Amino acid sequence: MINYQVNSQPIKQLSLFPSCTHQDRIKASPILKWAGGKTQLLPAIKQQYPQQLKQSKIITYIEPFFGGGAVFFDIYSNFKIEKAYLFDKNPELIILYKVIQNDVGNLIEELSILEGEYLGLDTEKRKELYYQVRENYNTFDKQTDANNYRQEWVKRAACTIFLNKTCFNGLYRVNSKGCFNVPMGRYKNPKILNKDNLLAVHQAFKIAEIKHTDFAEVVNYANESTFIYYDPPYRPISETANFNAYSSLEFNDNEQKRLRDIFVKMSNQGALQLLSNSDPTNYVDDPFFDELYKDFNINRILASRMINSKGNKRGKIREIVITNY
Ligand SMILES: C[S@@+](CC[C@H](N)C(=O)[O-])C[C@H]1O[C@@H](n2cnc3c(N)ncnc32)[C@H](O)[C@@H]1O
Numbered sequence: 015m016i017n018y019q020v021n022s023q024p025i026k027q028l029s030l031f032p033s034c035t036h037q038d039r040i041k042a043s044p045i046l047k048w049a050g051g052k053t054q055l056l057p058a059i060k061q062q063y064p065q066q067l068k069q070s071k072i073i074t075y076i077e078p079f080f081g082g083g084a085v086f087f088d089i090y091s092n093f094k095i096e097k098a099y100l101f102d103k104n105p106e107l108i109i110l111y112k113v114i115q116n117d118v119g120n121l122i123e124e125l126s127i128l129e130g131e132y133l134g135l136d137t138e139k140r141k142e143l144y145y146q147v148r149e150n151y152n153t154f155d156k157q158t159d160a161n162n163y164r165q166e167w168v169k170r171a172a173c174t175i176f177l178n179k180t181c182f183n184g185l186y187r188v189n190s191k192g193c194f195n196v197p198m199g200r201y202k203n204p205k206i207l208n209k210d211n212l213l214a215v216h217q218a219f220k221i222a223e224i225k226h227t228d229f230a231e232v233v234n235y236a237n238e239s240t241f242i243y244y245d246p247p248y249r250p251i252s253e254t255a256n257f258n259a260y261s262s263l264e265f266n267d268n269e270q271k272r273l274r275d276i277f278v279k280m281s282n283q284g285a286l287q288l289l290s291n292s293d294p295t296n297y298v299d300d301p302f303f304d305e306l307y308k309d310f311n312i313n314r315i316l317a318s319r320m321i322n323s324k325g326n327k328r329g330k331i332r333e334i335v336i337t338n339y
Contacts, residue, residue: 073240112163
């Protein structure tokens with residue numbers, strides 16, 4: 015049995031950088047590998063940003079399906095936004111981001127211990143440590159209010175990063191009891207601690223309000239100087255065209271319609287908006303999004319990703335992109 019040491023160092027608050035203008039902003043990138051992450055699609059998504067962003071007319075940026083946040087980090091590094099509202103329904107993500115925001119120094123120390131310990135082990139011992147961390151992770155209080163910051167979250171956040179970097183394929187999957195159940199991956203030399211990026215993300219989050227909430231919360235923050243990017247969970251691709259099957263999913267067609275209603279409402283409030291989703295017409299003649307967003311601009315961009323259900327074939331498929339500008 016390996017003794018995984020809980021970091022008992024005194025808690026430090028770091029003020030790592032003085033405040034800076036957007037030209038001095040350090041490039042930050044997603045901390046986690048996340049399903050539906052937009053890093054690879056970024057060059058095509060950037061083409062869709064509104065002119066007003068380039069003209070520095072956008073003051074507030076909102077990303078209500080934050081996930082790994084690839085688009086926020088790009089916008090933060092390249093444009094002069096002053097405030098960001100970043101939301102997600104996944105509490106573990108929000109806990110991690112709040113720890114980066116409030117206590118990055120202790121998070122780095124915790125990760126450094128974990129990384130040193132893990133990389134020094136052979137495969138069998140690594141496996142023991144991985145499952146020990148996973149077991150420990152699943153004992154953390156799932157009812158905790160992710161909007162109410164707690165210093166004890168540092169270790170939990172370190173586990174989120176550790177598991178993401180060492181688990182199979184960087185997946186995040188929980189069972190019906192909310193327990194993380196992804197097996198160990200096969201990375202030989204995973205980079206568990208990326209200190210520079212953690213510090214850059216900490217800096218980026220200085221302009222951010224990070225919230226565990228539903229996407230509809232955007233209504234409280236958007237106006238004419240706001241840009242909103244929506245990246246909801248994908249509408250699953252079915253080759254059978256049996257779309258009723260979707261209704262059992264968490265983000266089903268009713269959720270897509272609720273999102274469309276928010277898109278309309280925010281448009282009337284004057285916000286500039288961009289929404290992306292996988293394009294069902296890659297596989298079947300399914301005009302779902304074309305009908306849902308018929309009053310807005312619909313474009314299609316090419317994405318490279320797994321294109322069959324066995325996940326062993328990559329290829330170019332279309333992603334649908336909707337704007338109100
Ligand atoms: C496709 S991912 C976003 C990926 C992100 N753009 C990136 O680059 O990593 C969708 C995210 O929406 C979140 N989500 C699902 N339902 C939600 C809801 N009702 N309100 C807010 N977020 C939600 C999920 O937890 C997930 O992180």
